Amino acid sequence: MIEALDFGPIVLSFKLAAVTTLILALIATPLAWWLAFTQSRAKVVIEAITALPLVLPPTVIGFYLLIAMSPDALVGNFWRTVTGTTLTFSFAGLVVASVMYSLPFAVQPLQSAFESVGKSPLEAAATLGASPLDAFFSVASPLAKRGYITAAVLTFAHTIGEFGVVLMVGGNIPGQTKVVSIAIFEHVETIDYTQAHMLSALMLAFSFIALLFVFAMNRRFPVRVG
Amino acid sequence: MRELGKEPQQAASRTVTHGAQVADASRMPVQPPALELDFRLSSEGLKLEIAETIPLAGITAIFGQSGSGKTTLLRVIAGLETRADGRVLFAGNTWQNGTGAAAIPAHRRPVGTVFQDARLFPHLDVRSNLMYAARRAHTKNPLLSFDKVVEAIDLAGLLACHTTTLSGGERQRVALARALLTAPRLILMDEPLASIDGRRKREILPYIARLPRDFGLPVLYVTHAIDEVAALADRLLLISDGRNVASGPVADMLSRLDLFPLTGRFEAGAVIAAEVVAHDTRDHITDLRFDGGRLAVPLTNAPIGSNIRIRVRARDVVLATGVVENLSANNMLEGIITDMREDAGTFVDVQVACGTALFMSRVTHRSVRRLGLAIGRKVVVIVKSITIDSHVARSETKYF
DSSP states (O other): OOOOOOOOOHHHHHHHHHHHHHHHHHHHHHHHHHHHHHTTHHHHHHHHHHHHHHHHHHHHHHHHHHHHSTTTSOOOOOOOOHHHOOSSSHHHHHHHHHHHHHHHHHHHHHHHHHHHSSSHHHHHHTTTTOHHHHHIIIIIIITTTTHHHHHHHHHHHHHHHHOOHHHHHTTOTTTTTHHHHHHHHHHHTTTTTHHHHHHHHHHHHHHHHHHHHHHHOOOOSOOOOO | OOOOOOOOOOGGSSSSOHHHHHHHTTTSOSSSSSEEEEEEETTTTTTEEEEEEEEEEEEEEEOOHHHHHHHHHHHHHTTTOOEEEEEEEEEEEEEEESSOOSSSSSSGGGGEEEEETOOOOSBBHHHHHHHHHHHOSSOOOOOGGGHHHHTTTTGGTTTBBBGSSSHHHHHHHHHHHHHTTTSSSEEEEEEEETTSOOOHHHHHHHHHHHHHHOOOEEEEEEEHHHHHHHHHOOOEEEEEEEEEEEEEEEEHHHTTTGGHHHHHHHOOOEEEEEEEEETTTTEEEEEEEETTTTEEEEOOOTTTEEEEEEEEEEGEEEESSSOSSSOOOOOEEEEEEEEEESSSSSSSEEEEEEEEEEEEEEEEHHHHHHHOOOOOOOOOOEOOOOOOOOSSSSOOOOOO
């Protein structure tokens, strides 16, 4: 290597992806469960809303998030009263944005997995004395394991790869919001192609390996629009 | 070798039942604790309206054609159908009253359910499937300990197996053991043998037949196979188009001509309890005695002195108005015609009482006319031994 690679953005990207994946596991599980088993007419509406980040330009999501997070908006104001900091141009704001942006990548594989598990094993668990929560952890989750792995890998990789939303709500603060994709953009802007090359190659390799993992494991729980 | 219907004393302990009385018997207050059902449920393409009291003893077969609602009935009892509106009372405990959320949810009902498709957990091996139930058992029942159940269902050799490697029969045995390990007070079985071929079926029947005797567990057994009813059940509950049509002891129900359209026209026939008298190993014949006489059936492995059940299909029974000589058929029994019912087509179903046992014969209109068959007339019932099915699986339990 000709010059030292700046690891700051890489560490930050991975940290952001890890936190986002963790939070989404908690949010997406009940949402995917509800979508998989509900008879409600609201299902299609919620499904559409969940899938929105797949089709919207990141700038649109970023723009609305920026407005919602600004200190005088409801969400931003609440955050400031609770924590004393602002959401915009902070790591916390990036996490909120990433959770929104990567939501379908967590919900859809999980929903497919729960649907393919179906009600039968849960009914069997109930007749064996398992409460619904017990049945979820002892039967549904293990049977949906592949769905969880797919969801985690896709969410993680997609969060690492996001650019537009980060740029809109996070800006470019080293150690705070300067993730890999932003760093590459900056290197290109400053015509530092060597650094851009190294980071880009790293991203390419990482994304390829992540997808290879997902496809090698199964093709059963794809992300889809509609 | 012909035995005339005598031995009237033996009949004293049994009740003679004719068509009309049977329906009343089920509505009489019953001594053993009962499952009281009174509910309605309508979902896509099915309207279920059940008002029935099922004694919690022995094996009760719930019989009906596909789509008659018998599986849904079982699901309501198990607590899996919350859309049902009405009452489910188990031995006086309210399991459901009204509509919506059940008073007692499925996982707290002391019921062991065996589904048609077994529903073993694919992520667990056989032992873990069994332990799953044992750890969540409703009570501690020493009769239903892990070791006892595994021994009773002969699963010791399968414990380490993965569930996906099991045969259909093995899967159902594991499912049965798993249901037992919840320490239930009632076993529900939903066509557990529907996808299993005849020979394997016969291997599993004894395990089911033993449940009331060995574990003191009443069984509700949903099926649309009349031979399973004949082999297993003490009582029969007939379901048709979402309603409970009739119920009563199996032998009475299966000999009711008015129920023939529901119990299955082609397979219709009598179920007769008889005692094993002798085995003739040279001719491969087992001799049976019942209160209407003696019967020779194909050799069985039931011990002498034990009670078994045989099934004689209506289409296999020949009627004669006098004694016939030089006939190959081994069984000739004197009886009296107690009921006749004309079929829309070619047939007339004739019910003949030999002692207290009721045989059924399906004959043509022409035969009825030629022989002058009529209710009250004495006839001779002729049955070829080889047409008789012996059900050694169960030894007679007398709950009713």
